[in-house]
Amino acid sequence: MARRYTAMTRGQRIGNAVVALLVRIGLGPKDTYLLTVPGRRTGKPYTTPVTLVQTGEGRWLVAPYGAVSWVRNARAAGRVTLRRGNRTEEAAVTEVDARAAAPVLQRYLAAIRIVRPYFDVTPDSPVEDFVAEAPRHPVFSLAVR
Numbered sequence: 001m002a003r004r005y006t007a008m009t010r011g012q013r014i015g016n017a018v019v020a021l022l023v024r025i026g027l028g029p030k031d032t033y034l035l036t037v038p039g040r041r042t043g044k045p046y047t048t049p050v051t052l053v054q055t056g057e058g059r060w061l062v063a064p065y066g067a068v069s070w071v072r073n074a075r076a077a078g079r080v081t082l083r084r085g086n087r088t089e090e091a092a093v094t095e096v097d098a099r100a101a102a103p104v105l106q107r108y109l110a111a112i113r114i115v116r117p118y119f120d121v122t123p124d125s126p127v128e129d130f131v132a133e134a135p136r137h138p139v140f141s142l143a144v145r
Contacts, residue, residue, distance in 0.1 A: 002136075003117040005065035019049045026085025031111075033082040035061070040076035052082075052142070053108050060104045061093060061140040064115035071138050079145070091142040098134035105130045105137055 008016070022028035028049075035050040048070050053060040061080070063071045074080050074093050082089050096104075109116060110123035119137070121129045 002120045005068065005118060016049055020047070023049055023084055033084045035070060035074075036081040036083065037070055037073040037079075038077050040073050045081075046070060046073060051108075051112055053104050053111070055104065055107065059091075059142040060096075060108075061142055062104060062108045063138040063140075064108070064112070064118055066118075066136055067138060074140065075138075080142075082142075090145040092145060093140040093142060095138055095140050098131045100141075101134040101137070101139035102127050102130035104139050105134060 019028055019032060020034055023032050023034050029051065031052045031054060032049055033052060034047050036045050036047045038045055046069065050061060050070075053062060061074075075095065077093075079090060079092050082091060105119075106121075106123065106125070106127055109119055109121070116122070119133060121133050
């Protein structure tokens with residue numbers, strides 16, 4: 001049974017702060033960006049590090065911990081801002097269905113080891129198993145504006 005994400009631990013907050021600092025200056029993992037999205041009620045911008053998946057079909061934003069705040073805010077706003085170093089881009093986000101999300105989730109899980117406890121599948125599981133897993137891990141396609 002997969003672990004459920006409830007709230008960030010102190011260690012996760014510290015880890016996110018370190019990753020955010022590295023990404024802000026253009027270092028850190030290759031596909032990691034700072035995602036900023038306006039709050040759905042306040043409009044206040046919220047920022048968190050995320051790792052994108054890039055395929056021949058485009059770029060994808062994965063929510064490995066489920067429908068956390070940034071996911072609900074992105075759904076409401078329909079757009080996000082991505083930053084890495086001095087480069088900033090606005091992107092429209094569109095949530096995709098389970099069938100489209102499955103291969104993206106499989107690729108994400110293969111690349112990002114730290115999130116594996118939150119999935120009931122392994123990177124070697126067949127893509128059909130990821131279709132069943134997809135409703136618990138929203139995936140968005142990104143279209144740069």
